[in-house]
Amino acid sequence: MNIIMIGAQGSGKGTQAEALERELGLTPCASGDLLRDHIARGTPLGQEARPYYERGDLVPDGLVIQMILDFIRSSGGRGITLDGFPRTTPQAEALDAALRQMGQRIARVLYLEAPRALLLDRLSGRYICRAHGHVWNIKTRPPRTPGICDYDESELYQRSDDTPEKIAHRLDIFFSETIKLLDYYSAQHKVTRIDGAQPIEVVTAAVLAAVRG
Numbered sequence: 001m002n003i004i005m006i007g008a009q010g011s012g013k014g015t016q017a018e019a020l021e022r023e024l025g026l027t028p029c030a031s032g033d034l035l036r037d038h039i040a041r042g043t044p045l046g047q048e049a050r051p052y053y054e055r056g057d058l059v060p061d062g063l064v065i066q067m068i069l070d071f072i073r074s075s076g077g078r079g080i081t082l083d084g085f086p087r088t089t090p091q092a093e094a095l096d097a098a099l100r101q102m103g104q105r106i107a108r109v110l111y112l113e114a115p116r117a118l119l120l121d122r123l124s125g126r127y128i129c130r131a132h133g134h135v136w137n138i139k140t141r142p143p144r145t146p147g148i149c150d151y152d153e154s155e156l157y158q159r160s161d162d163t164p165e166k167i168a169h170r171l172d173i174f175f176s177e178t179i180k181l182l183d184y185y186s187a188q189h190k191v192t193r194i195d196g197a198q199p200i201e202v203v204t205a206a207v208l209a210a211v212r213g
């Protein structure tokens, strides 16, 4: 089963993708995590993507599509949760075409809705673990030990694109561009809207109910 999480930055996509892994064994596939890894390793893809990433702009479709399709092909047909991809209609079209070729499909698209003020508040408290990109929040989901990931004990850091100006820019792109994907997937009758402002466990229950149908 393949699931797409759509939601603005700070809507809780990564946290809920972790829950889907725990509960249903779906592998999380976060395009932002994959890009950060390429950038940190200085791969050719990372070098090309870096200036876009640092500005908070979308990385060109061709680069991201190739990266995600490579991940899906290497995941051997086990179910995945896509987090942060697709973000544009050409990305969604390329994904559909590639899955069709593999005899797979997207089962459900979950839209985690949250008001902009809440997103801004959450993003300002967000910390990510170095080892695996686990998401913590000093306000809403603090780790047991400050600055350390509960799961793998790696160091927590604040992302370079989580500054106020870049956050505002990234949210603008979400609400002007990525939001169009709701029309794309609504035409396929796949979208479930979930109130992402609720507590994490309540959102997880709604996510599982939507996925289990």
Ligand code: AMP
Binding pocket: 009, 031, 032, 033, 035, 052, 053, 054, 056, 057, 058, 059, 060, 061, 064, 083, 084, 085, 086, 087, 088, 091, 161, 170
């Ligand atoms: P995220 O961790 O999902 O917030 O993504 C961080 C940054 O990675 C974004 O601001 C973009 O620069 C880039 N990025 C991640 N996913 C995509 C995508 N599907 N298309 C284009 N750029 C992306």
